Structures are given as structure tokens and as C-alpha cells.
Amino acid sequence: MKKGIAVLAAAAMSVTALAGCGSSDAQSSTKPDSISFWYYEDDTSAEAAAWKKAAKMFTKDTGIKVKLEMKSFTQIAQNASQFLNSDQAPDIMESNRGNGSAGMLSSTGLLSDLGPYVKKYGWDKKITKADASIAKYNDKGVMNGDKWVGLPTYAEYQRVYYNKDMFAKQGLKIPTAMDEFEAACAKFKAAGITPIAADAQDYGVLWLWWSLVGTKADSKFVDDWQMYKHDVNWNAEPLTYATNKINDWVNKGYISRNATGLKGEDTTVSFIKGEYPIYQTGTWTENRFNNQIKDFDWDGAAIPGAKMLQGCTGNLLTLPQKSKHKDWSAKLLNYAISEELQTGIGNAGSVPLSANMSKITNAKNKKMIEEYTSFSKKGKLSYYPDYPAASLTDAMSSEFQELVNGTKNPNQILQEMKKAYTSGVDDMGVKD
Incomplete structure (x- = not known):
């Protein structure tokens, strides 16, 4: 669900001189026992269900456990300046999108550049240019820039x-x-x-x-x-x-x-x-x-x-700059954008970004997805x-x-x- 951006932006703006923090020395090359994933979607939502399934698939494949923690939007927003620049930062965090939230966090050096993972996994081939615009920011934190700071998994x-x-x-x-x-x-x-x-x-x-x-x-x-x-x-x-x-x-x-x-x-x-x-x-x-x-x-x-x-696309899955397990975390994100889970999101009543439309069974859901896609493909989104x-x-x-x-x-x-x-x-x- 769309959330207000004022609280998160205020917290992010309180961060000072963080652009150099959380560099690659925070990234562990050792296979971890677990990674942490903070989110604030309602547990009954199609998105939360898909992310939980992605975590199970990831654990089955890698043996790495996923510590899923549901936070409130306010919890994340009010403490952003503290935990994102500390050893308490999660490996994956849901963030609201827009200049005043994901853009602000990125411009203050708190979110990782996902560009290498976009290239590795081909996420830009699954997400339209219009949908990607809300996930990409310039160095001032303005959307539709050249740096991927989050992965959208729904719209x-x-x-x-x-x-x-x-x-x-x-x-x-x-x-x-x-x-x-x-x-x-x-x-x-x-x-x-x-x-x-x-x-x-x-x-x-x-x-x-x-x-x-x-x-x-x-x-x-x-x-x-x-x-x-x-x-x-x-x-x-x-x-x-x-x-x-x-x-x-x-x-x-x-x-x-x-x-x-x-x-x-x-x-x-x-x-x-x-x-x-x-x-x-x-x-x-x-x-x-x-x-x-x-x-x-x-x-x-x-x-x-x-x-x-x-x-526009929904809230973003981001990798905090202080994440210690970025490569593994990106692998989990790749499950979330997989055709299987995207199709599941569509059948659960949300708007996926790369579903197999032939497998969407609810006629109302299918009509909704097709309507959104018709505007997105033409770049006709007003955010x-x-x-x-x-x-x-x-x-x-x-x-x-x-x-x-x-x-x-x-x-x-x-x-x-x-x-x-x-x-x-x-x-x-x-x-x-």
C-alpha cells in the first residue's frame, strides 16, 4: 500500500556525511547461516505472501535461513538514520519509493547500488522502463535517474x-x-x-x-x-x-x-x-x-x-549499504521477481510486473493487470x-x-x- 513519505524523509535528512559509510568492507564473502529481511506490508497481502515464499525457496536452494521481521512503517522511518548506519542494519529492507524516501536514502549513501545485480539477473528485461523509473535515482535522489537503488516486485x-x-x-x-x-x-x-x-x-x-x-x-x-x-x-x-x-x-x-x-x-x-x-x-x-x-x-x-x-511500481526491496550479505540477499530478491511468484501475486489480487498472464485465473484480476500494463508499456504513469x-x-x-x-x-x-x-x-x- 502506498505510504506517506514525510516521516521517512525527515529521518533520512537527519543523516550527515554518510556517503562513504558501509562500503564493501561490510560485505562478507563467507556463506552466512542467515540473512535478515525487514518489511512492513500487511502479512495478509499478496506481496508479503510472495516474499515469504521466495524466502522458503531461497532457503531450500542455499541452506541459508531468512529472518523475516515485520515492522511498522513508522518503526522503519523514525529510526532510519540510526539502524541504516549501524551494524543493526538488515540485509534486505522494504522502502517506500519516491524522491522523499528511497531517493533521499540513496542520496545520503544509505542504500546500495543494485546495478551489478540488475545486470547479473536481467531484472531490467522483466521490468518496463516506466516501472523501473521509480526504482532508479540520480545522485540528488530524483527518480528516473541512472542508479538502481531498489527492486520493485509489484505495482x-x-x-x-x-x-x-x-x-x-x-x-x-x-x-x-x-x-x-x-x-x-x-x-x-x-x-x-x-x-x-x-x-x-x-x-x-x-x-x-x-x-x-x-x-x-x-x-x-x-x-x-x-x-x-x-x-x-x-x-x-x-x-x-x-x-x-x-x-x-x-x-x-x-x-x-x-x-x-x-x-x-x-x-x-x-x-x-x-x-x-x-x-x-x-x-x-x-x-x-x-x-x-x-x-x-x-x-x-x-x-x-x-x-x-x-x-507506479510498489514499495521497493532494497539492500542497505551496511548489509553484510549483499550477494546472497540479491539472490533472494531474484526469487521474488521470478515468473512463478509474480504469477502468484497476480492470482492473489495484486499487480505483478512479470507474470505468466495465461496462468492468471481470476478474470477481474486479469483485467486489472492488463489495464495497468497498457499504460506502463506506453510510459503513461503519473505516479x-x-x-x-x-x-x-x-x-x-x-x-x-x-x-x-x-x-x-x-x-x-x-x-x-x-x-x-x-x-x-x-x-x-x-x-x-
Whole structure:
């Protein structure tokens, strides 16, 4: 699941002069009895299950035990500067991706360069250029650089999920264009039903906004936003259109003003209960819908009219610079990206990067994977809006609370986000 980057980046920024630490003298050539693997994915997730299976396969092949330790995201983030520069550093660590997290850790010398292992195992042949962009950083920690600092083993993106039974009851078809989407919202509202489940206390409204941005944006806009190619044009259509659209939907009652008091779990549960006809959320919920929705039929797709898809590869498996067993650890990572385990991830309801699609048995899962791949192969990923700076996760979410509350108008929201974006990027020192 996508995690906020602010805490991790703050911890990484506290590290000083570490670029020379943890060099090859920490690498043992002796076959170890065990290697350590820290992760924070939920143990019920497809990713955690795949990594555990990879560990079993590795142990069977090598005789080396894998000490799997589930941490919380906060545990890893708050102590990053201490354990990554100590003998307590794990051999493998899950890290969030983006400039403010994996990029920051890499730029301060805390993560190993995986380039030799990418070449050895051919990982770049299994992972598309667009998917690799979130795993590669330059010396300033900006993604889509030339150094591999982590291995992605799955992807995630934002989809709009539909309660097909509620649509049928209103005589509506699942929309494939934005005018059809809005016409459906109007009909549901007229029937006394709030059409869109959205949470503003977490990131739901922010992510919905960024999906709307993606209906008007192109690759140049995304490069300017995410990789600082040029200054962001805050009067550009993608930003003004999306912000005005969210405001319009709130004013029309398509999104309830009560969204300011809702978290992501609230809206997820409400959709599962059949209380809303429309819900945009991450594909990490797909398997949960498969397992928990029993009383109605449902479907999902990218937001109508999407030119750029909000999503990217998932959290990265990294080798800390202080890892003592990098070669063995990389061998374990190679199991995680194997076709067998990738296919298993796909069947478990996640988005794999190199599965055998002929062996994906669930039709809904297969459709989801194919949709993501269609955008990824064309390089049409917009990532997430808060990746450019460590401070943006909370700053942008709070602005959308104001918009939903009606305490700020769209122009004020954009001006405040511009300030947060500009100061956040400046503070990170990543822009030329």
C-alpha cells in the first residue's frame, strides 16, 4: 500500500556525511547461516505472501535461513538514520519509493547500488522502463535517474470501482467517458444517493484530484511535476480543471462535505457494504473486494478519459549499504521477481510486473493487470502527487480538507499547494 513519505524523509535528512559509510568492507564473502529481511506490508497481502515464499525457496536452494521481521512503517522511518548506519542494519529492507524516501536514502549513501545485480539477473528485461523509473535515482535522489537503488516486485494504481447492481437499479451503464460519469452522478443524487465515496481525512480526495489531473495531463506535465524538468505551470489546464471539478462535485453533492471526517478505511468498508455506487481507491483493495463483497456485483477501471494513470511500481526491496550479505540477499530478491511468484501475486489480487498472464485465473484480476500494463508499456504513469517533496503528503491533503469544507476556493487551494510544492522542493535541494 502506498505510504506517506514525510516521516521517512525527515529521518533520512537527519543523516550527515554518510556517503562513504558501509562500503564493501561490510560485505562478507563467507556463506552466512542467515540473512535478515525487514518489511512492513500487511502479512495478509499478496506481496508479503510472495516474499515469504521466495524466502522458503531461497532457503531450500542455499541452506541459508531468512529472518523475516515485520515492522511498522513508522518503526522503519523514525529510526532510519540510526539502524541504516549501524551494524543493526538488515540485509534486505522494504522502502517506500519516491524522491522523499528511497531517493533521499540513496542520496545520503544509505542504500546500495543494485546495478551489478540488475545486470547479473536481467531484472531490467522483466521490468518496463516506466516501472523501473521509480526504482532508479540520480545522485540528488530524483527518480528516473541512472542508479538502481531498489527492486520493485509489484505495482499499484488508482481505479474507480463501481457497484454494478446500484447502476442497474438506476438504469445506468458503467461509464466510459467523463460526461457519462457525471450524468450517472446526477441521477444518483436525484435519487437521494451520494454517488462518490471519498475520504478527505486521509488521501481519497487528493488521489481523486490527481486522477482528474491525469485526464488532461501529458508526459511533459508529469516530468515537470515529478522530475523538475521545468517549473510547474500552476495555471495549466490539468490543475485548474481538476481542482474546479472537485469543487463542483462537492457543491453538487456528488461528494459529501462529511468526507472531511472520513478515513480510507471508512470509505472502503462503506463501499463493501453497498452504500455507495462509486469509489476510487488503490488496487491494493482489489483482493479485499474479491473476498468480502458477497451481496452485489462490482467492476473497476481507470477513471474515464485517463491519459496518464495514477500509479507506479510498489514499495521497493532494497539492500542497505551496511548489509553484510549483499550477494546472497540479491539472490533472494531474484526469487521474488521470478515468473512463478509474480504469477502468484497476480492470482492473489495484486499487480505483478512479470507474470505468466495465461496462468492468471481470476478474470477481474486479469483485467486489472492488463489495464495497468497498457499504460506502463506506453510510459503513461503519473505516479502520486506528493512524490516531489517530503512535506507534500500532509500539506496537500490538508488543502483538500479545506476545499471540501468550503473554507477555501479552488484558486486559493492551488496557490497554497504552489507554496507547499515550491518550498518543499527547495528544502530538499534536488532541483538544479
